[in-house]
Amino acid sequence: MPDADLVVRGGAVVLRHGVERADVAITDGVVTAVGPDLGRTGVTEVDATGLHVLPGVVDPHVHFNEPGRTHWEGIASGSAALAAGGGTTYLDMPLNSLPATTDGPAFDGKRAAAEAASHADFGLWGGLVPGGLGRLEELAGRGAAGFKAFLCDSGVAEFAPVDDLTLVEGMRRCADLGALVAVHAESATMVAGLARRAVAAGRTGARDFAESRPVIAELEAISRAVFLAGETGCSLHVVHVSTPLGVELVERASAAGVDVTCETCPHYLVLTVDDLEELGAVAKCAPPLRSAADGDGLWKLIARGALPIVASDHSPCPPELKAGADLFQAWGGISGCQTTLNLLLAEGHGRRGLPLASVAAITAGNAARRFGLAGKGAIEVGADADLAIVDLSREWNLQTSELRYRHRHSPYAGRRVRGRVVRTLLRGRTVALDGRPVAPPGGRLLRPSVDRNGQRAGSQRTW
Numbered sequence: 001m002p003d004a005d006l007v008v009r010g011g012a013v014v015l016r017h018g019v020e021r022a023d024v025a026i027t028d029g030v031v032t033a034v035g036p037d038l039g040r041t042g043v044t045e046v047d048a049t050g051l052h053v054l055p056g057v058v059d060p061h062v063h064f065n066e067p068g069r070t071h072w073e074g075i076a077s078g079s080a081a082l083a084a085g086g087g088t089t090y091l092d093m094p095l096n097s098l099p100a101t102t103d104g105p106a107f108d109g110k111r112a113a114a115e116a117a118s119h120a121d122f123g124l125w126g127g128l129v130p131g132g133l134g135r136l137e138e139l140a141g142r143g144a145a146g147f148k149a150f151l152c153d154s155g156v157a158e159f160a161p162v163d164d165l166t167l168v169e170g171m172r173r174c175a176d177l178g179a180l181v182a183v184h185a186e187s188a189t190m191v192a193g194l195a196r197r198a199v200a201a202g203r204t205g206a207r208d209f210a211e212s213r214p215v216i217a218e219l220e221a222i223s224r225a226v227f228l229a230g231e232t233g234c235s236l237h238v239v240h241v242s243t244p245l246g247v248e249l250v251e252r253a254s255a256a257g258v259d260v261t262c263e264t265c266p267h268y269l270v271l272t273v274d275d276l277e278e279l280g281a282v283a284k285c286a287p288p289l290r291s292a293a294d295g296d297g298l299w300k301l302i303a304r305g306a307l308p309i310v311a312s313d314h315s316p317c318p319p320e321l322k323a324g325a326d327l328f329q330a331w332g333g334i335s336g337c338q339t340t341l342n343l344l345l346a347e348g349h350g351r352r353g354l355p356l357a358s359v360a361a362i363t364a365g366n367a368a369r370r371f372g373l374a375g376k377g378a379i380e381v382g383a384d385a386d387l388a389i390v391d392l393s394r395e396w397n398l399q400t401s402e403l404r405y406r407h408r409h410s411p412y413a414g415r416r417v418r419g420r421v422v423r424t425l426l427r428g429r430t431v432a433l434d435g436r437p438v439a440p441p442g443g444r445l446l447r448p449s450v451d452r453n454g455q456r457a458g459s460q461r462t463w
């Protein structure tokens, strides 16, 4: 074996099929060998004895809000927080930045900002919005990760929801482009009507907000999107599904031949509507937090492999937008890109016995495959050396002082987390040490890989 630049020595390495005590040799940022006792080939060595080595988290759903709303988060602080939590790749959503990423120049502007400031590799979602169909091709040509559409109000005026005609025509074009469409699935008319009714009656508390966005509104929208994906031959991904019934709709459509997947988020797995009532707007999101039974159901779907991806949907804002008792007025969005791995290690692996290989699959491998991120999401020869080195013996209650976000609020404050991330490596380079960024930004744009037939590499259902 030729000399490696770096050997991560003696860790419990989380591979696709299980955990093995092994060394990981890295040359030019790429894994060149994984195995026991690789010999003294490394120019530099990292001692991982007693530690676990996981693939760096691949978070396909964040809003870092740059350019334009950098004061809400920004790429530098958002990606530093991700790296501190073991993250090495993210896909940034097209909205909440200004301009929204709905045309080529907006994509170029966000790409330049991320190349200057990102501590992790990144992909950029484009937007599918009314009037924007003529822009899909220029976005796909620049390497957009896929196209995000809202079936209900997005929360920001500059990113309009799709009508059914825009959705079906957009899906047709995306099918031709080999691009994937991601949808926020809640019925616009149901949630708007229920919200109007609640606000008019002065019912603006946490439970009123949750009841204005019922499960049926989510299921109706998922059903519609899945139907149109089947009709158009478009690859579909349903973001942040909050209820097991939603995942089951996706599962049934997939079994019937529609190319559809979905994700859930840590907040639907570890928080409930009772937490929303207790914590207030810091735990506001859409779809809203649901019941403990919904959370249990989602964990069961993860355990049997039917729910392949857990994304943070990190959607931060300044604290003043979370102030006040009116839950309809407060900004909806949870800050969470730093804590996904720690929460899943505590609640999933620790409390519910989810194998570490499954934790790695739902936090990294499956998203990398689905979104065609070549070289990402798994520790194997030829892959990028993106690693989260974790001390699983460490378990503690999360403190907001640990957070690297621009605004250090989190609905998980005080909650049990596990697995201190002692070092994060991006392509073999240490980017975070014990929760602190330690290297200048060096993130690169990732384009979804496409095979010779123009089909997305990740489009087949492989889990």
Ligand SMILES: [Zn+2]
Residues within 6 Å of the ligand: 061, 062, 063, 093, 313, 315
């Ligand atoms: Zn989102």
